[in-house]
Each structure stands twice: as structure tokens, then as C-alpha cells.
Amino acid sequence: MTDAPIWTPTPAETAAARMTAFREALIAEGIVDARVTDAHALQRWSVAQPEAFWAAVWRAADVLADGPGPAHAPWTAVLEGGDRMAPPDPTHGPRWFTGTRLNFAEHLLRRRDDGVAIVAWNEHGAKERLSWRILARRVAKVQAALALYGVGPGHRVVGWMPNIAEAVIVMLAATALGATWSSCSPDFGTKGVLDRFGQIAPTVLVAADGYWYAGKRIDCLPRLAEIVASLPSLAATWVVPYLGSRREDIKAVVPDATMFTDVLIGSPGGTEPTFTRLPFDHPLYILYSSGTTGMPKCIVHGAGGTLLQHWKELALHTDLHADDVLFYFTTCGWMMWNWLVSGLAVGATIVLYDGAPLSPDPAILWRMAADERVNVFGTSAKYLAMLEKEGVEPTAFADLSALRAVLSTGSPLAAHSYDFVQRAIAPGTRDGRLRVSSISGGTDIVSCFALGDPTGAVYRGELQMRGLGMAVDVVDAQGTPVRGEPGELVCTAPFPSMPVGFWNDPDGGTYRGAYFEHIPGMWRHGDWAEITAHDGLVIHGRSDATLNPGGVRIGTAEIYRQVEQVPEVVESIVVEQTIGVAAGTDSRVVLFVRLRDDATLDEALRETIRRRIREHTSPHHVPRVIVAVPDIPRTISGKITELAVREVIHGRPVRNVDALANPGALDHFRDRPELAL
Helix, strand or coil, rough: CCCCCECCCCHHHHCHHHHHHHHHHHHHHHCCCCCCCCCCHHHHHHHCCCCCCCHHHHHCCCCCCCCCCCCCCCCEEEEEEECCCCCCCCCCCCCCEEEEEEEEHHHHCCCCCCCEEEEEEEECCCEHHHHHHHHHHHHHHHHHHHHCCCCCCEEEEECCCCCCHHHHHHHHHHHHCCCCEEHHHHHHHHHHHHHHHHCCCCEEEEECCCCECCCHHHECHHHHHHHHHHHCCCEEEEEEEECCCHHHHHHCCCCEEEEEHHHHHHCCCCCCCCCCCCCCEEEEEEEEECCCCCCCCCEEEEHHHHHHHHHHHHHCCCCCCCCCCCEECCCCHHHHHHHHHHHHHHHEEEEEECCCCCCCCCCCHHHHHHHHHCEEEEEEHHHHHHHHHHCCCCCHHHCCCCEEEEECCCCCCCCHHHHHHHCCHHHCCCCCCEEEEEEEECCCCEECCCCCECCCCCCCCEEEEECCCEEEECCCCCCCEEEECEEEECCCCCCCCCCCCCCCCCHHHHHHHHCCCCCCCCCEEEEEEECCCCCCCCEEEEECECCCHHCEEEEEHHHHHHHCCCCCEEEEEEEEEEEEHCCCCCCEEEEEEEECCCCCCCHHHHHHHHHHHHHHHHHHHHCCCEEEECCCCHHHEECHHHHHHHHHCCCCCCCCHHCCCHHHHHHHCCCCCHHCC
């Protein structure tokens, strides 16, 4: 960390930012004092005055809604029960914009012109472009087809699909009718899908016949047959012939399936969708926890809270404008897909990508960004680290003159990755400057707790600011705020995108237990974080995976940041091993590394790793044991899972290996002689 920013906005950029326009409008209206001169001051005001803030977001987003109040404020109250962070029961928690009725899809389909709404790519290049007019027409067709099965409020429509246009179309059609949408990516195995969809009893399932990944054609039809046979609630199964399967081939494996093309052709729908307006907290999405510690939790998110949060984050924190082009590398099984699709609510073009990010062409995503004139490029911290490891410099492959910002999430973005973006990507932009926004939130809130500020400086290793309207803090074990040291990331006041609840949790007990019982009265998110001198945020890792050797609590990201700088190391995972008092201490830090094919973990490399960690962190961070492994287990959404490795090295069972993308990797950690006590 340094005090010198790696990016600062020019006066012209600050003046043109939507964050500035929003703040100045509030000052002009007399809602905010003129002394609120920057985004951090605005954030403090927004937390102190949540009702005024969120009402202002509503107006800025031009929300279409009915309600008992006037057109500019059609609600009974902006917030009821604002003093209750955790609901004592399902009917007495905080409630936002009571009395209003809106439809999420209506806001994403406001445009009807011939501009481009969706571009879909895969490993073979651009596959489809949909104008706003054509998108609305296809949504209308699918909506009418869903209505034939009685789909409406109280029903679930689910997708098991790659990140293709059909997933967006069906989501919009279902939610336009008031149904609830949920999705999994096709790399989920049969049990992983049923662990999720089996809990929510969907009425219609839409799936693809397969997908492409790293040059491989992967057939999904045999798994689809197993899934359909285990979901008795299904009234219809539609199959998108993404791999070009013939109707008779699909029918031979899934006899009750209908080709998606036949759905469109046979639909009685017209050219314009209709929209059912429902209460602000009507269930819009069901997302899922990772499931690595048991059955996935089904997290229900409301339409209004999702809309307001996403609009705020995209328009104000990301500075996304109508006619901008937004890309995020994601699958339909990660909440960033939902976030990406909400770019339509801003009037932006969204770019979908299905396939591997580095194979067969390591520069494929940057060629895509050049061809589509992408303005905001979103990805994971791991992807940026891998680009650097592989020596891929995007400016050597692509014209990135349209690019203004790179966003990163999924895990903490290391300081060296900020430098990599400035060195290998920024020089290709129009003026050689590029804003890096590390953002952090999660499936639990379908949005962010901390993210970017287009009007403020970017410091390497830091998230720029806490989200507007989000009472985020860092506290110790007693719930007391701390500065200058890490602690638990919490939220101390309600916000609109808190879950409506968990599925099949009628008394709210599981919901309360997940977030509110660890530190009473506060949402405990599970991140180990620190507020910086710049009022930014550093995420040190998951708090349930922090290490505690010798009583010193250490975030795992602090170690990863250093190990990833060692050229021979591709990636790593670190856990704490309990070794008992007899060995002289209670625990020790164990580091597992995956090396380049031409590297060997000898004592010299071990010492290089230890020295790097010792010099750039502290002696407490240095692993006592370093072990090489050929693979590291990760969840289906791509996150490494320290908890699973911790269980395995202690001889305890991993409760739900189906939540892992590569469960076989756990075998590399069992019964390792290097860990014998």
C-alpha cells in the first residue's frame, strides 16, 4: 500500500460523472448540504439519512410504479421498521417502499429502438446480436408461452444454461409475469442442480443441449434427463439447441422436452410484452449459497431492492451510461450474471460470453472487448492474476481505446494486479489511463458492500469506498468499530437488497442465524476487512477461514498476495492445521501450491516463498509447511475453498462435495505425509 494513487479522475471526468450529477442535484434541491463535496461525504450522508437517500435513488432511476402516493412518491413509507436490522419473525423486519407496485422486467425493457441490447459471444466469436426491439419481441413470445402453463406470481421458472441470450430472454419473460427466476450454469452436476432446483419446485425448466469450454463440446442431454426425471413439479421442459442438436436427438434422450425454437414459433404472443406490477419485495430471484457446508441455502431477493441497488451501483459507482457497453465474465450460476443483466436498466448494451477465459486463445476476451468497443470490463481477481502469470498483455492483442474501467470481484484483488492493469491494459486505452474498481459483496445481498468511485482516487490494493446507503463498518469481536486493524465486516442498518428471506424458512430462523446471531444487531458478512486511511476498504479474506497461529489473526488474502508474486507458483491455498499442545503450539500455517509444469518444489523454492512472505507481511504469516499439489478445489462459481481443505487435512468429512467443480482435487490433500504430527 502507498499514499500515491494509481489513478485520479481529471476535472472533466469528475464533472461528467453520474455520481457528481446525482450529488449536485441533491444539493440544488436543498436535500443535501453544499458541504457534501465528494462521494465519501455523500456516503456518510446517505447512511445518516437512508429514507431521503433511497427516495432520491428512486427518482434518479425514474422507477415506474403504482401506489397510494403521488407519481413522484407512490409509497406509504420509504422505510418501516428501520430500527430492526434482524426481523424477529417474517412479518416484522424492515420493509422498504411500502404500498408500491412495480415490475423488474419493465425497467430492463424500457428501450424499444434498433440499438444493440445484447451481444452474445462464445469461444468461436460473436454468435448473436439482439436489438432492443427484437429483445422485447422475443420476451413477448416466451411470456405468452409461459402463460399457457399458468406461470405467474407464486411460480418458479429456472434455467440450466450457458451464458447465452436465451437465459436473459426467459428471465425477463418470467419476471414480467411476476414469476421468480433461478439459474444454474451447465457445469453443475446433476446432484448440484437438484440440490438447488429440487428445493424450489419449478414449473418450467429451460436448458441447453450443451456448451463449449476450452475447445471441448460438452453434451448436457444425459444429465438433463436425470434432472427432469427428479423434478415432479415441472409442467414443461424447453431445450435450446445451442450445440445444434436435432429435434429427434433431443427427444430420444428427454422425451418430454420441447425445442426452444418451437416455443418461439408456436407462441401466441405479439410483439410487445406486458408487465405485472407487484409489491416492492415480491420475490424476483432465488440465488444459492455455495453449499460447501451442507445443502445450499435458497436466498430469495425482492424485485424492488434488486432494481434500486443495481441501478445505484451501475449508474453511480460504475458510471455506466445509456449506450455504453458492459461486459462481465460470469456464468448463470454466479450473482454477477444478475448484476450484468441489470445493465439493461441503465440502457447499456450487455455482452455475454460463454466459454473458457484463457483457452483456446488467452486473449479471446480482449479481442471481444476490442470488437464490441467495451467501456466497462468486469472479471475476477483470479483471471487478472492468471493473465499476469501467463505473460498475456492485452494491449498487444487488441484496440482498447473504448475502455474506461476494469472491475474485479470474486476474491480480493492483490496490489500487484492493480499494477498489472496499469502496465498491461491501461496503455491501450484512449488516453492511457484506466480506472480499476475492486468490488465486494455477494450472493447474500445480490449486490455490493464496497465498490468504485469514478470521482475519487484509486489506491493500489484498496476498494475505493463503501456503497452509498450501506452502513458498512469493521468491528472487533464485541461489535466495537476498529480502525487501522482488521476485523469483521458488518452492516449496521437495513438496506433494500437484504434478502426477502430464505426458501422453506417460515419462521426466519435460518435467515437470522446466517447473518445476525454472531454479532447481535449487525449483519455479519463473513469477510475479514480493514478500513484504510483513505476511507477505502481492504478485504483480507473470509473471516471463517482466517488463520490464528500464536493468537495472531491473519487473513488468507495477505498470504496469497505474496505467494502469487513467486514466478513458479500458479496458485495456492493456505489453511491452519491444529497440531496440539504436545508439539509446542496449538496450530500451524500450511501452504499448498500448484506450480508451473516446469517447476519443482525443492527447499530453495520453499525458502523463496517463506522469505517473500516474511519480508512483505510478518513472521506470523510464514507457513511452517509448504506442500505441492497438482490441483486446488474450488466451488462451481470458481472460488477456492479453504474450508473443504481444512476439513480434509484434519480427517473430517466434507459435507457436500457436489458443491465443488473439481471434487477429485480433495484427494491431493488427504493423508499427506508432510502433515503427519
